[in-house]
Amino acid sequence: GDSVTQMEGPVTLSEEAFLTINCTYTATGYPSLFWYVQYPGEGLQLLLKATKADDKGSNKGFEATYRKETTSFHLEKGSVQVSDSAVYFCALSKDYGQNFVFGPGTRLSVLP
Amino acid sequence: GAVVSQHPSWVICKSGTSVKIECRSLDFQATTMFWYRQFPKQSLMLMATSNEGSKATYEQGVEKDKFLINHASLTLSTLTVTSAHPEDSSFYICSAEIAGGPYEQYFGPGTRLTVT
Numbered sequence: 001g002d003s004v005t006q007m008e009g010p011v012t013l014s015e016e017a018f019l020t021i022n023c024t025y026t027a028t029g030y031p032s033l034f035w036y037v038q039y040p041g042e043g044l045q046l047l048l049k050a051t052k053a054d055d056k057g058s059n060k061g062f063e064a065t066y067r068k069e070t071t072s073f074h075l076e077k078g079s080v081q082v083s084d085s086a087v088y089f090c091a092l093s094k095d096y097g098q099n100f101v102f103g104p105g106t107r108l109s110v111l112p
Numbered sequence: 113g114a115v116v117s118q119h120p121s122w123v124i125c126k127s128g129t130s131v132k133i134e135c136r137s138l139d140f141q142a143t144t145m146f147w148y149r150q151f152p153k154q155s156l157m158l159m160a161t162s163n164e165g166s167k168a169t170y171e172q173g174v175e176k177d178k179f180l181i182n183h184a185s186l187t188l189s190t191l192t193v194t195s196a197h198p199e200d201s202s203f204y205i206c207s208a209e210i211a212g213g214p215y216e217q218y219f220g221p222g223t224r225l226t227v228t
Contacts, residue, residue, distance in 0.1 A: 043219035
């Protein structure tokens, strides 16, 4: 079946460091890919998405490019802030916006 | 906008009892809500899809008689864990889809259930 794999956390970075959280997927067909973020005590929030190969999703300084050849959707940010500390989930959906398959989540801690 | 709440945020119950978890869309109507379960350090797993006014659709392997879902209004879905056992201890998360689209899910903050 379809699956999503993420790098294990926790990831601890200093403020202004470069962030990469790896995400790879296994799926038949052409899924849409998503990154969700969960801040402490809050629900998952959509961070960015891409619906076809080579699309780049971006939001709040975060970027991820849909790479079909490597079945990857790595999340990057050039300079993290303390406020970026959260759990990040990579996910795919073959019925756009429904029937999600989530990765296990990666906890990011950014230290001042 | 598009806020989803869950109540309670944390509940402890004794083995054999039932517990109800509420999921509410606060500022929009949701014809479809989803219930997920998350074990520590694991993915969110979809348990069921809840449609207002009709029976929920359960994923394979989810016991419908144990996890009762009721979507009685356009802003409220409830999950009742019946005859709870310690293995039901988990984090339960709901999401809601805005009636009429766009097809995007808005997630609640989750409910941690501990069965002793």
